[in-house]
Amino acid sequence: ICGAYIEARSCERFAVLAPHVDKRLNDFYVSLLRSEARHYQDYLTLAESIATSTSGEDITERVAFFGEVEADLISSSDDDFKFHSGVPV
Template identity: 35%
Template sequence: MDEPVTVSIERSHPEVDSRIRFLLQPTRSGWVEQAIANLDTILLDHSHCERKAASAALNLMFRYPSSAKLVRMLTAIAREELEHFEQVNGWLDKRGISLAPLNAPPYGGKLKAQVRRQEPERMLDFLLVCGLIEARSHERLGLLGQYCPEPELAAFYRGLMASEARHYGIYWVLADTYFERPVVNARLTALAAVESEILSSLHPEPRIHS
């Protein structure tokens, strides 16, 4: 394991904006310290995150097959997430890390527990939860791109930021397409508060969403 590090997050960096749409609270510096001290684990978890993101897009497509715009836009997301999955797995190979299971942090499970059971609220909640996860991924990959001490790996993470921003934008567009904007905004505010609360304490195991 690498030596402990101390990180002071500078929000003036042009590629890391603490005011990312969807997010109520920025990531604390403690997560950055934990992540860059455990880069191999973070990479392994990142691989799982990309696979889960592709699965989430596919599941929404299968659940709402008659929603043509949703199917079209999420097909592109699923394809791109699988490309990222392959890219991250290439980094695992370079570092001699086997693709193995990891204990999941409470983040995803607690967010998905907020999804209401009845339609059409269920569809809205799934879209916004996916958007929140993508927004947080965008922020945290940007922080890794800024603070990772390995230049090549840092550049890789910076290269992923644009696609993550596009993904959470797509989930927002879809929510805004199928639901009235005041309804979307009110529900997003409620879910974003839950998302920030989940991350208010640092999970002891390093993860992308810990």
């Protein structure tokens, strides 16, 4: 599930950047965006498959939980700035 979120954020970054670069780089970013989107789906499919085969559980609640954790990390201050987390102070 965490891997899916990482891939989804990469997908979003390429989607935001692509319209602001030249055509050649735009095409490259769009191809990366599509790749990241597939990876996102692959990670969710893998998590769902593992959960189903081991415990029969639905992963929807876990996906939502990690989404909330991620949203909190993204929107909160971070004294130790890292590329993928927090608003720098």
